[in-house]
Amino acid sequence: MDRPEAAHGKARARRLWDRMSKTRRTLTDRLNTVVAGKKAIDPTLLDDLEEILLSSDIGVETTVQLIEGLKQRLDQKSLDTPEQVKTILKEEMTSFLDASQDLFPLNLPEEVSRTLHVVMFVGVNGVGKTTTIAKMAHYFRAQGQKVMLAAADTFRAAAIEQLQIWGDRVGAEVISQKRGADPGAVVFDAISAAKARNMDKVFIDTAGRLHTKSNLMEELKKIQRVAGQQLPEAPHQVTLILDATTGQNAIAQAHVFAQSLGVTDIILTKLDGTAKGGIVIGISQKLRIPISFICTGEGLEDFEVFNPREFVEAIFA
Secondary structure, three states: OOOHHHHHHHHHHHHHHHHHHHHHHHHHHHHHHHHHOOOOHHHHHHHHHHHHHHOOOOOOOHHHHHHHHHHHHHHHHOOOOHHHHHHHHHHHHHHHHHHHHHHOOOOOOOOOOOOEEEEEEEOOOOOOHHHHHHHHHHHHHHHOOOOOEOOOOOOHHHHHHHHHHHHHHHHOOOOOOOOOOOOHHHHHHHHHHHHHHOOOEEEEEEOOOOOOOOOHHHHHHHHHHHHHOOOHHHHEEEEEEHHHHHHHHHHHHHHHHHHHHOOOOOEEEEEEEEOOHHHHHHHHHHOOOOOOEEOOOOOOOOOOOOOOOHHHHHHHH
């Protein structure tokens, strides 16, 4: 009989496998069709593989690296049959993901100290930022941590109300001001309150904005400065929320946010609703920004720590 933690791990892997079905059909099912019946690896097979990888939104640069890797193995006589291609692609993709994950020591519950940890969430409109913040608050609340939410999206009254509703639902206090207030003032109040009440985490919800608007990026930098004045080195994380269904546009967004704000990690949403899950690999390889969590559904529980090996297994199973 499986131990509880082993059983939980299997259930999590199975759930991820189920949610990644669209990406799996785009990538692995087509890969199996191309490889089936082939007796040798020829230029036509490599061209077909390249097209499949590109259509899975892995990205041009990452696809080129994967194909070049296969060609090198052919030249070195370490790749003999088409059946080996799938195994090698799995190994290479896992290696890409592992390399970026090593860059960010994720502050998970078992590693947390009692020092206040501030996370600032950024992203464009429509990526599910506020809902994702609620999921993350729920995740850490379940680990016994005290979480406070800062409603620094003061442009829309509905945004403040939405965060308050989520805060009530997950049991996290929300610090807010009226619509149109200075977002920096909200952050100042939230960190002050969190220090006074011995909170473990402050999650800052910011207004969704186009990554091409420099004036809006400057406002986010101001929020960073205010946080740093209130607590040295805060925000400790700048977490970028990306919608996986946007494919390659997500990489463009990540690049601009990273240049402007020094993004520490990425949370990918809506992975269950897209055939473009390969974007995970493209982001990791091109931007070298680790993926901390993934969202695979609309429920509070559809949120989990990103595990590179489990992810690759889910799209290749």
